[in-house]
């Protein structure tokens with residue numbers, strides 16, 4: 069079955085009870101198909117719904133509605149036959165074991181005791197072999213989890229904020245190991261809230277906010293989209309209609325607090341047109357910072373609460 073996707077999510081929904089009897093639609097209709105061998109970043113701000121989606125993908129949480137398929141099977145089946153493995157944010161490590169013991173236990177479960185040395189070396193754990201897990205830093209613990217996740221040699225690796233707690237050098241080392249894995253054909257889906265990290269590593273970025281996908285495309289496209297300079301102003305509807313006529317490719321990103329946020333392939337043309345629009349007031353040109361632009365892209369998506 070050559071065409072079976074690595075991941076197929078259809079109309080996934082999951083809500084939780086929030087404070088004061090409200091309902092939080094953590095995941096609000098996510099559909100996503102990932103082909104084998106793709107490296108996909110699941111990018112979104114805190115609370116966007118990334119972890120909840122990954123939990124459903126891994127079969128740790130049951131969706132309220134929608135379906136999850138991993139290589140055409142259920143998450144449970146994919147986990148039990150070693151096709152999918154994960155590095156999650158919390159838990160999973162025994163504090164009293166040493167790093168080597170931890171890796172050996174999981175290796176023995178997968179019949180890979182012979183590979184312990186190689187895996188520990190590849191994940192930068194060799195020098196930490198004798199250290200108790202409880203004495204390892206957050207970043208070091210992430211590396212242990214990563215080593216454990218690669219032991220079953222999964223076709224799909226799911227990583228939730230994998231570099232949390234790592235310093236710059238550790239991050240770089242981690243991603244170079246991941247790149248080598250991906251070059252060998254492993255499918256990787258990782259959650260992050262750093263655009264730079266998604267940009268540096270993923271082939272494709274799925275941008276999520278408010279429990280929904282707000283953009284999905286090749287990394288270069290999303291980078292260009294996020295990299296556009298945003299121009300905003302207080303402007304009325306009639307002038308807006310005129311602007312969309314005179315500025316090629318202008319797009320209304322959102323309207324918030326009486327202000328309209330616009331972007332165009334040439335932001336100078338857009339800004340000039342706005343300055344020449346007599347009733348447009350308080351024209352502002354946003355900086356070119358990728359993180360700011362990313363926030364602008366996701367700010368419009370607010371989660372529906374009842």
Ligand SMILES: Nc1ncnc2c1ncn2[C@@H]1O[C@H](COP(=O)(O)OP(=O)(O)OP(=O)(O)O)[C@@H](O)[C@H]1O
Pocket residue numbers: 084085086092093094095112113114115116117118119120121261
């Ligand atoms: N068990 C739960 N009970 C109640 N609310 C929850 C639960 N799990 C998640 N939520 C809420 O659902 C929303 C989505 O959370 P989720 O952890 O999936 O987001 P995230 O994108 O992974 O965020 P982060 O980057 O902070 O990890 C948030 O508003 C969160 O508070």
